[in-house]
Amino acid sequence: MDKFRLFFFVLLVNVFCAEAQWRPAGNRIRTTWAEHMDVNNVLPEYPRPIMEREEWLNLNGLWHYSVLPAGSSAPASYEGQILVPYAIESSLSGVGRKLGEENELWYMREFEIPSSWKNRRVLLHFGAVDWKADVWVNDIKVGSHTGGFAPFCFDITSSISKGKNVVCVKVWDPVDKGFQPRGKQVDNPHGIWYTSVSGIWQTVWLEPVPEQYIEKVRITPDVDRNLLAVNVAANMQDEVDKVEVAVFDGGKKVASGAALNNVGIDVAMPADAKLWSPDHPFLYDLEICLYAHGKLVDKVKSYAGMRKYSTRRDKNGIMRLQLNNCDIFQFGPLDQGWWPDGLYTAPSDEALAYDILKAKDLGFNMIRKHVKVEPARWYSYCDRMGIIVWQDMPNGDRSPEWQPGCYFNGRDVTRSSESENNFRKEWKEIIDCLYSYPSIAVWVPFNEAWGQFKTPEIVAWTKSYDPSRLVNPASGGNHYACGDMLDLHKYPAPELYLYDGARPTVLGEYGGIGLALEGHTWEDRRNWGYVQFKNADEATEEYIRYARMLLELAKTGFSAAVYTQITDVEVEVNGLITYDRKIVKLDEAKLREINQTVCHSLDNRF
Known part of the structure; x- marks a missing residue:
């Protein structure tokens, strides 16, 4: 009995010490899930549901970290603890500090291999690390990886030993100073550009496999x-x-x-x-x-999932999107996947599923995942809940920033060979890791003219690499006669200002109805939307007015539409839900009714 009590006493002390050493950084708004964070049980769910094995070991939790000038040797000692897998800039990391391209971030933690894994190979998996990662196990370098959005793994069998093992990770991330895909991360957040995300931001885990696997x-x-x-x-x-x-x-x-x-x-x-x-x-x-x-x-x-994505001309000569050889109007929100407390990383698995669930509750049948790639479990939730996904490639390069009212500039950019190679490498990795999820219907290699280059060539490669899906050449960008659709952007109200008789015409972005709710904003000032309203009733009526316009435009040419957006993000307050996910800002019942009408607007027409 004494040994039993001693065991639990030590366990409680360890739990208390871990929580005492970690607390969220900063004083910005947080989600309810973050308010109940358990540092000893961080994102414990199996990270790869499309290919699951029974045994695995989660390495999420508190790691040691240091920030050193780029090019430095491994730290002799570490300056503190960081909660993995949250970016160093995030509140949930417990650090909340900018890394910068002149520095490197070092991680370290110990682990033990279960005795039941004897005589098997061991793989070390990273869900995603932004941007360049070098990895050592017991001072033996096991590999390097570049790219901030795709998973990677190393076989560490030859570097591990019985008992304690040490894994070290070094990360360098130039954010918007580099030539890599980065989505909406910038060094100086403002407007539609958000806080940088550096380092490990998805689950780290170990997996035993046989010799042939x-x-x-x-x-x-x-x-x-x-x-x-x-x-x-x-x-x-x-x-x-x-x-x-x-x-x-x-x-x-x-x-x-x-x-x-x-x-x-x-x-x-x-x-x-x-x-x-x-x-x-x-x-x-x-x-x-x-x-x-x-x-x-x-x-x-x-x-x-048995499903087919295709296009077909209807009896009126309009090219339509199809699902399982039936016409369908695909309608959903722009989803950027940002969190006030975790930035790129949801505070819990329940939180990860929340935005999908609310999109479904609000009557949508599609989500456009905007210039970001989510953890594998997000796509599995879309599969199981029944949400079609349009998957963007995260933009990048050092091209000029987007300005309000400028949706395309009429020309592609000229990328450096380094930039082009980074894009092609990571786009292939993203398609590879997401290929088997049935909910993904459309690949979107470019958003507007953000770093758009060699569009017909990139579209042709994407289509040949995955003929089972549709390719949207550039959502709202420079338009070429290639791919499977013409995509327009128009704020705030929908407008069919171009039409393609050979491909479906879609509205890749519209809306942006702004409503700031006190106590639920990222900042007290600088909050904005494409149009601003003071209360939920006015904002709801404007949303319905746009949806009714969309219904009429569907009759004459539109085959899909994307509303901006599902949640507020930093100073953008044009979400249907607040950034902290605590309030649905517009009338849910009214939105569901009109959204369902739009989604089924092509039913029984042919």
Whole structure:
């Protein structure tokens, strides 16, 4: 009994000490989730639901950190603790300080490998690190990675030992002083440009795998042929002799397929296969098995949605977007994925799902993920809740900043070779890591004219690399006769000022109805919207007026629309929800009614 009490006493002391050493930085607004943060249980959910194994170890939590001039050696001692995975500039990191391109951020923590992982390889995963990361385990460099939005991992088997191990990460991030994709991060936040995000900002985790293991899974539904194409990449392709895929509906096996010698598998689905849609977001469960030398060596769980994204001309000659060979008006909010306390990183998994849930509650059927990439779990929530996703590539380069009222400048920029290589590398990594999520319908390589370059070439590559989805060449940007749609931006009210007879015409941004609520703003001053209102009733009526205009424009040419935006972000107060997610600012019932009318405006027309 004494040993039992001593154990819990030590445990309580450790918990108390961890919480005593960490507190949110700054005094800005916070979400309710952040107000109840548990530093000993930070984002504990499995981070990769599209390819799941049973065993893993979460390395989120308090790490040691130091900020040193770029080019310095590893610190002899560390200056404090930082809560991973929150950027150093964020409140939830417990630091809340700018890094700057002249400095590097060092992280360090200890970990132990569970004894049950003996004789297996160990992978060290990073969900995302902005921007350049160098990683050591026990003073042995295990790898480097550039890019702020895609996951990466290293095999650290040869560098680990029994007992305590030490991982160190060094990060350099030039923000808007560099030639890398960065989204809306800037060194000097103002207007539509927000606080920089540097360092680790998604879950860090360890995973045991066998000698021969499944590295990647690429799942492509084919509704017309009633097939599910599954391609499996293993770390040692020459050693693999068979892959098997089993498809389940509620625990019942309904289809299966197998292939030898690394050939892709076409799984014949049931004749009455259930299709995925926003109204019926049905997902099949998958079990994928890898065999080497006649033995089962690895197994992962996954899932898939049977759906098809395409375009078609209607009886009136208007090109329309389609889902599962039916016309659909895709309507949803611009979603930038920023948090007042975590910046790029939601304070909890419940918070991560909240904006999607509210978009669904408000009657939308689509979300445009704006110049940011989310953690894998965000896309899985879209799959399960039934929300179509338009996925932007984060903009970058040192091109001139956008000015209000200037949606495109009529010419592409000339990028340096470094900038162009960074873009191409990270765009491919983003498509690779998001490929299998059925909710993603549209790739958007450029927003407006922000760093737009070689548009026909980038669009052609994107379309050839993923023929299963549509490509929006440049949302509101320089317009070329390529890709699958023409995308216009118009603030505040919708307007069909250009029309494409060969492709669907969509309204990639409009709205921006501003309403600042005291006690829920990032700053007391500088708050703005494209139009400003003083109360919820006025703002709601203006929203409905725009939606009714959109209904009329859908009859004459628009096939989709994106309203700016789901939440306030820093000094932008044109969200439907406050930045701290505590208040839905407009009338929810009225919005849901009109939004559903817009989403179903093309139903039963053909």
